Amino acid sequence: MPFYALLIGSLVAIIEVFALSVINKIPFxxxxxxxxxxxxxxYLSIYLLTLVNLMLIKLLSKNKLKINTKLFILIIISxxxxxxxxxxxxxSMVIFALLFVVQxxxxxxxxxxxxxxxxxxxxxxxxxxFNTKASVNYEKALDFRxxxxxxxxxxxxxxxxFGNLKSSEKDLLNYNHYLSGKYYFLDxxxxxxxxxxxxxxKYGLVGVSIFFLFMINMFKKVNVKSQKSKIREFLxxxxxxxxxxxxxxLLDRHHGIVYFSFMYNYYLVAVENEEI
Numbered sequence: 001m002p003f004y005a006l007l008i009g010s011l012v013a014i015i016e017v018f019a020l021s022v023i024n025k026i027p028f029x030x031x032x033x034x035x036x037x038x039x040x041x042x043y044l045s046i047y048l049l050t051l052v053n054l055m056l057i058k059l060l061s062k063n064k065l066k067i068n069t070k071l072f073i074l075i076i077i078s079x080x081x082x083x084x085x086x087x088x089x090x091x092s093m094v095i096f097a098l099l100f101v102v103q104x105x106x107x108x109x110x111x112x113x114x115x116x117x118x119x120x121x122x123x124x125x126x127x128x129x130f131n132t133k134a135s136v137n138y139e140k141a142l143d144f145r146x147x148x149x150x151x152x153x154x155x156x157x158x159x160x161x162f163g164n165l166k167s168s169e170k171d172l173l174n175y176n177h178y179l180s181g182k183y184y185f186l187d188x189x190x191x192x193x194x195x196x197x198x199x200x201x202k203y204g205l206v207g208v209s210i211f212f213l214f215m216i217n218m219f220k221k222v223n224v225k226s227q228k229s230k231i232r233e234f235l236x237x238x239x240x241x242x243x244x245x246x247x248x249x250l251l252d253r254h255h256g257i258v259y260f261s262f263m264y265n266y267y268l269v270a271v272e273n274e275e276i
Contacts, residue, residue: 006047006050007051007076009047010047010080013033013039013044014083016037017032017033017036020032021036029086029087030044030087030088030089040253041087041089042244043250043256043259044087045087045089045092045095046240046244046250046259047259048083048084048092049084049092049095049096049099049240050240050259050263051076051080052077052080052081053099053103053233053236053237053240054233055076055077056077056099056100056103056104056236057103057232057236058073059073060103060104060107061229081096081126085126091244091247095239095240095244098239098243099236099239099240100123102236102239103232145193145194145247147185148192148193148194149192149194149197151173151182152173152194152198152200153200155172155176156201156204159204162203162204162206162207163199163200163203163204164204165202165203169191169192169198169201169202170189170191172201173185173191174186191249191252192249193248193249194245194246194249195244195245195249195250198249198251199211217268218267218268218271221268221271221272222272226271226272227270230267230270230271231271233267234267234271237267241260
């Protein structure tokens with residue numbers, strides 16, 4: 001069950017980094033995770049957000065849960081929300097809010113609307129506080145990505161059908177940055193920071209089409225006997241993947257490859273075989 005694996009793995013990672021931060025007398029923040037576990041905060045966040053997705057479904061399920069169980073789930077969700085908040089991850093905060101909308105909105109009715117409204121108001125308040133705390137300017141935060149995406153798209157246009165594999169993605173981008181006079185990008189050695197553009201650059205429309213057929217295969221496994229909770233889990237996971245693919249090359253690092261491969265294959269089996 002991924003719920004327990006994610007919960008235990010996340011707790012162990014957080015406790016380990018917290019202990020090492022105390023021992024080494026450094027701040028317990030996203031840079032501590034990068035230093036001790038070599039994991040970027042975006043990759044860390046997707047594990048936590050997947051756990052949040054699972055717990056939201058449990059909390060909002062039709063099955064009557066004991067008060068203690070509901071309280072435990074609410075505490076875990078609140079702690080994870082605080083943790084994502086403390087990582088200053090703008091994308092993760094947006095995904096967190098969207099997961100609440102995707103999972104809670106279909107469940108809203110006249111009987112429980114009083115329960116959902118406080119949560120919605122709370123999320124709005126936290127977003128306002130987060131924006132103030134992090135001095136967030138979402139347009140400015142995307143600025144460097146937009147410049148990279150511009151060069152990525154130029155590379156894609158050079159060979160739109162089959163892509164360009166004559167050099168590595170970073171080398172191609174650095175060369176285009178040089179040609180465009182963006183010399184400040186040469187030392188950064190950045191990838192495209194967009195999984196969709198990365199695929200288009202390297203494999204063209206043909207390669208991207210194959211990948212999307214691979215994803216569509218998941219939806220084809222859904223049938224009338226599939227557990228509704230598994231379908232909702234899968235939809236929440238899809239929200240996470242779609243948005244993270246938009247801002248990161250998730251499949252460039254082993255953290256992302258293991259996460260995507262495991263969750264994809266889990267839901268590939270779950271939505272087809274776990275019947276009502």
